[in-house]
Amino acid sequence: MSVCKLVVGINKISCISLTNGNAKKIGVSLFRAFSSRDLLKEAYCRTKLKCRSKKLPQDVNPTGVFACNELDLSEVNVYGFDYDYTLAHYKPSLEHLLYNLGREILLEKYNYPPEILKLEYKPNFAVRGLHYDIEKGLLLKLDSFLQIQFGAVYRGLTQVPSDEVLKLYKNRIIPIAYVEGDNRAHKSSRAKMVHLADLFSVPEMGLLCNVAEYFIRNHIDYHPEILFLDVKNSVQSSHPIMHKVVAQNVQEYIRPNPELRNYFQMLQDNQKKLFLVTNSPFHFVNAGMDMLVGHDWRDFFDVVIVNANKPKFFTEVSRPIRVFDKNANTHIWEKVTSLEKGIIYYEGTVKQLQDLTGWSGHQVLYFGDHPYSDLADVTLEHGWRTGAIINELTHEINTLNMHSFKENANWLQMLTQLIEDHQDYKRPEELEVLAQWMAERDYLRNEIKAVFNPQFGSVFRTYHNPTYFSRRLFRFADIYTSNIKHLLRYSTTHTFYPRRGVMPHEYGSYFV
Numbered sequence: 408m409s410v411c412k413l414v415v416g417i418n419k420i421s422c423i424s425l426t427n428g429n430a431k432k433i434g435v436s437l438f439r440a441f442s443s444r445d446l447l448k449e450a451y452c453r454t455k456l457k458c459r460s461k462k463l464p465q466d467v468n469p470t471g472v473f474a475c476n477e478l479d480l481s482e483v484n485v486y487g488f489d490y491d492y493t494l495a496h497y498k499p500s501l502e503h504l505l506y507n508l509g510r511e512i513l514l515e516k517y518n519y520p521p522e523i524l525k526l527e528y529k530p531n532f533a534v535r536g537l538h539y540d541i542e543k544g545l546l547l548k549l550d551s552f553l554q555i556q557f558g559a560v561y562r563g564l565t566q567v568p569s570d571e572v573l574k575l576y577k578n579r580i581i582p583i584a585y586v587e588g589d590n591r592a593h594k595s596s597r598a599k600m601v602h603l604a605d606l607f608s609v610p611e612m613g614l615l616c617n618v619a620e621y622f623i624r625n626h627i628d629y630h631p632e633i634l635f636l637d638v639k640n641s642v643q644s645s646h647p648i649m650h651k652v653v654a655q656n657v658q659e660y661i662r663p664n665p666e667l668r669n670y671f672q673m674l675q676d677n678q679k680k681l682f683l684v685t686n687s688p689f690h691f692v693n694a695g696m697d698m699l700v701g702h703d704w705r706d707f708f709d710v711v712i713v714n715a716n717k718p719k720f721f722t723e724v725s726r727p728i729r730v731f732d733k734n735a736n737t738h739i740w741e742k743v744t745s746l747e748k749g750i751i752y753y754e755g756t757v758k759q760l761q762d763l764t765g766w767s768g769h770q771v772l773y774f775g776d777h778p779y780s781d782l783a784d785v786t787l788e789h790g791w792r793t794g795a796i797i798n799e800l801t802h803e804i805n806t807l808n809m810h811s812f813k814e815n816a817n818w819l820q821m822l823t824q825l826i827e828d829h830q831d832y833k834r835p836e837e838l839e840v841l842a843q844w845m846a847e848r849d850y851l852r853n854e855i856k857a858v859f860n861p862q863f864g865s866v867f868r869t870y871h872n873p874t875y876f877s878r879r880l881f882r883f884a885d886i887y888t889s890n891i892k893h894l895l896r897y898s899t900t901h902t903f904y905p906r907r908g909v910m911p912h913e914y915g916s917y918f919v
């Protein structure tokens with residue numbers, strides 16, 4: 408580690424670099440000519456000392472609620488909730504369960520080799536928000552400009568070197584049609600990438616990468632898209648079994664959240680209407696809510712809709728809403744003409760929900776964890792206000808609050824500025840110093856990435872830009888937090904004010 412000490416005297420400025428305890432004077436007297444190498448090293452030391460003298464930023468509150476848009480809760484009369492990962496937060500045991508069930512189905516239904524049973528789940532290998540390239544068989548992280556984050560591209564469990572990534576894609580920016588498809592007239596093309604924006608997709612990615620790695624190591628030829636579809640279908644078709652297993656032992660899979668009941672109580676005491684719209688089946692939701700809120704949980708909700716099939720619930724115009732008979736575990740054929748408290752509904756559309764209740768527009772605040780299925784359409788099509796519940800935020804904020812992270816992030820910013828200011832030095836001895844700075848910058852960038860997740864880094868950022876995932880999330884969420892219980896600290900008339908975001912040209916201005 409290099410330590411700098413700047414000595415300022417009447418007739419000389421010198422900079423002492425202490426490397427591994429050995430002091431070396433690298434600055435010189437003002438009265439003799441500096442070598443440009445000395446000048447560069449002195450600039451480095453000055454910057455380092457300035458960085459040291461800066462006060463590190465204060466900690467971010469991990470239980471905070473953060474605003475992307477101004478949201479006045481006194482305008483909100485109706486609170487809607489998704490269930491999975493919004494009200495129910497799962498323990499890591501659920502990821503293991505989904506992985507194991509999916510792995511069994513791969514074997515039984517798709518005849519995958521029995522050796523894959525030995526492939527154990529690797530928790531924390533993947534993060535939410537990655538893309539899977541179905542053509543090239545790569546799992547990778549994109550930023551909001553569709554640029555690949557080098558160092559965050561994996562084939563199986565193996566990192567793909569940056570030069571190979573560049574060779575494969577010919578560019579670090581991926582064309583939008585490749586990522587999202589192209590539906591323009593005469594140009595129709597299918598997306599080659601799948602965005603994994605759901606927390607349920609994390610164990611899916613774990614299984615996909617484990618099996619791909621097994622195939623590669625054993626020289627077994629595979630088609631990346633077929634593998635992707637088989638894994639996806641296996642894990643998703645295991646959901647009914649997962650629902651049964653979890654419902655029988657909710658304590659093992661769901662994190663308790665005693666403040667949830669207090670939050671519902673606060674909303675009810677303030678004459679707010681509550682509704683639940685979930686894709687999960689009633690018996691599964693009921694078991695979880697019994698544990699989380701109590702056996703009388705349905706008394707808090709004016710409308711409960713299960714098996715909603717979001718995002719279709721928010722996008723389709725005609726799909727009848729039906730009454731669910733919880734005793735017979737089936738739905739009833741009669742037409743629904745009103746929505747009543749205490750009755751469980753099934754399927755339907757948001758149009759029916761709005762028509763039958765009169766709830767619409769900005770008086771509705773809907774909480775969900777999925778940026779597309781939960782938040783996109785209600786924002787874009789129906790003008791509802793939205794709250795995103797992002798579990799990963801706790802880990803992300805705790806990482807931001809680490810002293811070493813703050814030091815590294817602070818120094819990275821200043822070192823980058825130093826490089827930018829001195830990039831036109833071109834003599835060999837100058838280039839040598841600049842190369843050292845660039846190497847240190849690369850080291851810092853990787854340190855900052857790896858503390859979030861060694862393979863893929865932060866869910867919200869690539870090295871410096873917002874990720875593809877976070878850009879989508881912030882576009883569709885008015886507020887976001889890691890747990891719904893954090894809303895309990897705010898009154899039902901609270902206004903959330905967004906902070907003034909910094910644009911590149913504003914960075915040095917006085918109000919930042």
Ligand SMILES: [Mg+2]
Pocket residue numbers: 489490491492493775776777
């Ligand atoms: Mg959910």
